[in-house]
Amino acid sequence: MQSEWIYIGIFLLVGIIVPVVPLLVAAAIAPRKSNPIKSSTYECGIETVGETWVQFKAQYYIFALVFLVFDVETVFLFPWALTLNQLPLFVVFEGILFIGILVSGLVYIWRRGLLEWA
Amino acid sequence: MMFWNDPIHFIETWFVDLFTTWGLSLQLATILVYAIGIIVLVVFAMVLDIFLVWVERKVVARFQDRLGPNRIGPFGLIQPFADIIKMVIKEDITPVGADKVLFNIAPVLAAMSVIILWAILPLASTIYGVDLNVAVLYLIAAGSLGTLAIIIAGWSSNNKYALLGAFRMVANMVSYEIPMVIILLIPTILADTMSVRGITDAQSGMWFFFLSPLAFLIFLVSAIAELGRSPFDLNEAESEIVAGFHIEYTGMKFGWFYAGELLHAFTFGGFMAILFFGGYGGFFGLEELPAFQWLTIPFIQAAVFITKAMLGYWVIMWVKYSMPRIRIDHMLAFNWKFLVPLSLVVLVNTAFVNRILAGASDWVYVLIMFGSNLVIAVVVVEILRAVGRRDRKAVATGIPAGNPE
Numbered sequence: 001m002q003s004e005w006i007y008i009g010i011f012l013l014v015g016i017i018v019p020v021v022p023l024l025v026a027a028a029i030a031p032r033k034s035n036p037i038k039s040s041t042y043e044c045g046i047e048t049v050g051e052t053w054v055q056f057k058a059q060y061y062i063f064a065l066v067f068l069v070f071d072v073e074t075v076f077l078f079p080w081a082l083t084l085n086q087l088p089l090f091v092v093f094e095g096i097l098f099i100g101i102l103v104s105g106l107v108y109i110w111r112r113g114l115l116e117w118a
Numbered sequence: 119m120m121f122w123n124d125p126i127h128f129i130e131t132w133f134v135d136l137f138t139t140w141g142l143s144l145q146l147a148t149i150l151v152y153a154i155g156i157i158v159l160v161v162f163a164m165v166l167d168i169f170l171v172w173v174e175r176k177v178v179a180r181f182q183d184r185l186g187p188n189r190i191g192p193f194g195l196i197q198p199f200a201d202i203i204k205m206v207i208k209e210d211i212t213p214v215g216a217d218k219v220l221f222n223i224a225p226v227l228a229a230m231s232v233i234i235l236w237a238i239l240p241l242a243s244t245i246y247g248v249d250l251n252v253a254v255l256y257l258i259a260a261g262s263l264g265t266l267a268i269i270i271a272g273w274s275s276n277n278k279y280a281l282l283g284a285f286r287m288v289a290n291m292v293s294y295e296i297p298m299v300i301i302l303l304i305p306t307i308l309a310d311t312m313s314v315r316g317i318t319d320a321q322s323g324m325w326f327f328f329l330s331p332l333a334f335l336i337f338l339v340s341a342i343a344e345l346g347r348s349p350f351d352l353n354e355a356e357s358e359i360v361a362g363f364h365i366e367y368t369g370m371k372f373g374w375f376y377a378g379e380l381l382h383a384f385t386f387g388g389f390m391a392i393l394f395f396g397g398y399g400g401f402f403g404l405e406e407l408p409a410f411q412w413l414t415i416p417f418i419q420a421a422v423f424i425t426k427a428m429l430g431y432w433v434i435m436w437v438k439y440s441m442p443r444i445r446i447d448h449m450l451a452f453n454w455k456f457l458v459p460l461s462l463v464v465l466v467n468t469a470f471v472n473r474i475l476a477g478a479s480d481w482v483y484v485l486i487m488f489g490s491n492l493v494i495a496v497v498v499v500e501i502l503r504a505v506g507r508r509d510r511k512a513v514a515t516g517i518p519a520g521n522p523e
Contacts, residue, residue, distance in 0.1 A: 007152050007248045008256075011237040012230070014156045018164065019229035019374055023222075026206045026370040039214045041277050042365060052215070052276045060289050063450065067292040070458070074299045077465075078255065078312070081303045084469060085310055085476060092473045096466050103462060106454070115454045117447030 062114055073102050124244045125416055159247055163236050170380040171198040181439040208369035213276055220274035224267050225374040231263035232382045239388055240315050242398045242419035254302050254312040261344060265291040272363035283362025286446060287353035293450055294343035297336050297457040304333045304468050305393045318397035327394040329487040332464050332495060334394045336457055341386045342437055349441035350449060387430025398423040463494060
C-alpha cells in the first residue's frame with residue numbers, strides 16, 4: 001500500500017524530469033537573438049491594444065461554480081458505487097435519492113436560465 | 119519459463135538481488151529498481167509518442183487525400199526525429215510582459231499530466247506500473263492537471279488570443295469532466311472495484327461495452343472534449359484565435375504541448391480499451407481453452423492492448439478530422455442539457471439493474487443490461503425528435519421558441 005504511493009511519487013519526479021531535459025538541451029544549443037519586435041505579442045501582425053488581463057465574461061464563472069457543485073457531489077458517489085453489491089437494496093434507493101437531489105439542482109439552474117450563453 | 123509468464127517481476131527480483139549483493143539495503147534497492155522500471159516505462163511512452171506523431175500526420179494526410187511525410191526514411195518514418203531536432207534547435211522566444219515562471223512551467227505540466235497516467239496503465243496482466251485501488255480517481259486527478267497546464271499557458275502568455283483559449287478551455291474541460299466522472303462510476307459498479315486491473319479482469323467474460331454501450335458513447339464524447347480535439351477544439355481554434363493557449367510558444371515548449379496532446383489521445387484510447395473493451399484480456403473465455411492458452415502470455419496481452427488502444431486512438435482521430443468545430447454555446451448546452459442528464463439516467467439504470475440482477479444467470483444479466491440501454495437510447499432519440507419538431511414549428515410560425523437551441 002505504502003510502496004504504491006512511493007512508486008507514484010517517483011513517477012511524478014520522472015514525469016517532471018523527462019519533459020525538462022529536452023527544454024534544458026534546447027536552452028543550451030538554441031540560438032538566442034532576441035529583439036523587441038520578435039518578442040512582441042503576436043496578434044496577427046496588429047499591435048496589441050491595452051491590457052491583456054482584462055475583465056471577462058461572467059458566464060465562465062457561473063459554469064465553473066456549477067461544475068464545482070457537481071464535481072464535489074460525484075466524488076461522494078464513488079464509495080457508494082464501490083460497495084453497491086454488498087449493501088442492502090435500500091442503499092441503492094438512497095443513492096438514487098442523492099442523485100435526485102443533484103438533478104433537482106440541475107433543473108433549478110436550467111429553469112433560472114443560467115445554462116443559456118447570453 | 120518464469121520470464122515469459124511474469125517478466126517484470128522476474129527482472130525486478132533479479133535487480134533487487136543484484137543490488138542487495140552490492141550491499142544496499144532492501145528498501146533502497148527496491149526504490150532504485152522502481153526508478154529504473156519507471157524510466158523504462160516512460161521512455162517506452164516517449165518512443166510511442168514519437169511514433170504517434172508519424173501516425174497522426176500519415177492518417178490526417180489520408181483523410182485529406184494527401185501522401186503525408188514520405189521523404190525522410192522509409193514511409194517517412196524518420197520524419198518525427200527530424201521534427202524533434204528542429205524543435206530543439208529553434209530559438210525559444212518569451213513574449214514581452216509574459217509571466218516567465220508560469221510560462222515555463224506550463225509545457226512541463228502539460229507533458230507531465232499525460233506521462234503520469236502511464237503509472238496505472240496495465241499493458242498486460244503482469245506488465246503494469248502500479249495497481250492502485252483508487253486508479254479511477256487517479257485518472258480524474260491527473261486529467262485535471264492537464265486542464266491546469268492549459269489555463270496556466272493561456273494566462274501567462276500575456277496574449278489576448280491565448281487568454282481567450284484558456285477561458286474556453288475552462289468552460290470546456292470543466293463542463294465535460296462531469297459526464298466523464300459520472301460515467302467512470304459505471305465500470306466501478308460493474309466490476310466492484312476502482313483498480314484498472316480489477317476492471318480489466320472483470321471483463322474476461324463480457325466487455326462492459328455490451329453491458330452499457332451508452333456509457334461508452336458518453337465516455338467517448340467527453341474524452342474527446344477533455345482532450346480539446348475537434349469538434350471541441352475551441353481552445354485552439356486555428357481559424358479564429360490562431361492557436362489559442364499555445365500561440366506564443368516556440369521550439370521544444372510547443373513540442374511538449376503537441377506531443378502531450380497526441381500521447382493523451384492515445385492514453386485515452388487505452389483507457390477506453392480498459393474500461394469498456396476488456397483491456398489486455400476480454401477474450402470471452404477463449405483463453406481457457408487449451409488451444410488458446412498462448413493468449414495469456416504477457417507479451418501477447420500487451421500486443422492486444424496496444425492494438426485496442428490504437429483503434430481507440432484512431433476513432434478519436436477519425437472524429438477529429440471529420441467534424442467541424444461547434445459553437446461555444448452549443449458545446450455547453452450539449453453538455454449540461456444532454457450529456458449530464460443522460461449520464462445520470464444511465465448511472466441510475468446501471469446501479470439499479472446491477473443490484474436487482476445480482477443472482478441472475480449471465481445471459482439474462484447481459485441481455486437485460488443491453489436491453490435497458492437500448493430502451494434509454496430509443497426514449498432519448500424520441501425526446502430529441504419531439505424537441506426538434508417543436509422548434510421547427512416555432513420557427514415556421516414565427517413565434518420564438520422557449521429554448522433557442
